[in-house]
Amino acid sequence: MESRQLFSLLEQAGDAAFASGPFGRICYWSPAAEKLLGYSRQQALAKDCWDVLTADGEDLKKICCRGCRILESARRRRQIPAFDLHAATATGERMWLNVSILVTPVAEGPSPLVVHLMRDISRRKRLESAARQFLSCAFECGTSQSSPPKTQTDQAAFNLTSREFSVLRLLAQGRDTAQIATQLGISPVTVRNHVQRLLAKLESHTRLEAVMRGMQAGLI
Numbered sequence: 001m002e003s004r005q006l007f008s009l010l011e012q013a014g015d016a017a018f019a020s021g022p023f024g025r026i027c028y029w030s031p032a033a034e035k036l037l038g039y040s041r042q043q044a045l046a047k048d049c050w051d052v053l054t055a056d057g058e059d060l061k062k063i064c065c066r067g068c069r070i071l072e073s074a075r076r077r078r079q080i081p082a083f084d085l086h087a088a089t090a091t092g093e094r095m096w097l098n099v100s101i102l103v104t105p106v107a108e109g110p111s112p113l114v115v116h117l118m119r120d121i122s123r124r125k126r127l128e129s130a131a132r133q134f135l136s137c138a139f140e141c142g143t144s145q146s147s148p149p150k151t152q153t154d155q156a157a158f159n160l161t162s163r164e165f166s167v168l169r170l171l172a173q174g175r176d177t178a179q180i181a182t183q184l185g186i187s188p189v190t191v192r193n194h195v196q197r198l199l200a201k202l203e204s205h206t207r208l209e210a211v212m213r214g215m216q217a218g219l220i
Contacts, residue, residue, distance in 0.1 A: 001107065002108065003027070003109055006104060011030060011031065013032070016035070016037070017116065017117050018044065018118075019116070021113065022075045022111070022113075024049045025110070026047050027046075029044040029045055036118065038090030039052060049068075050064035050068060052088075053087040054087070054088045056085065057084065057085055057086065058176055058177055070114070071114060074101065077112075080101040080103070082098055082100045082101075083098070084097065084099070084121065084125075085097055087118075096120070097118045097120060099118050128208045158201050158202060158219070160198070164197060164201070167194045168219060171210065171211050172215070177191050177192060195207060
């Protein structure tokens, strides 16, 4: 596919989009991206993507940076799952985005092109934060009463390991990735791996949904 054909398709996409070469130089910035983040096409084109987005993740670790792991995975043609990032806007405010990556070979120019499809999830993040605070309060109130401890059978019903069960309980207390890593003495990457397995086992799409399912099942 030629890049102009790809860009024409992205103009029609519902999501905001930009494309970069395999080392991060932006070569396409959609009108929807202008509207979403406030940067004009002229401001974004030929810039390195990390200089425009300056984004970090839930654990406050910088995601958009030189040596970006997303670009490294794209160059190696690895599958890249969708992810959330906290990106800068032209006004200086920050916005939560969910990002999907499409790696597309093109007939000319730097190949492959790394297409970022972006959608605003700020409202969802605010609701999740409020719900985590509520669940944390409910959890603390519940554990302050003399409720019986959960059994190994409760965990086994969902095939949860002891570590996954510990992570689930900490999520219910409103802990984020960095806090869970510190409390359990493991790395943030390991925490995220446990969370992904939890989501799969509890058939959930988000951490909040996993906690709600865990509460409904009597795991928490």
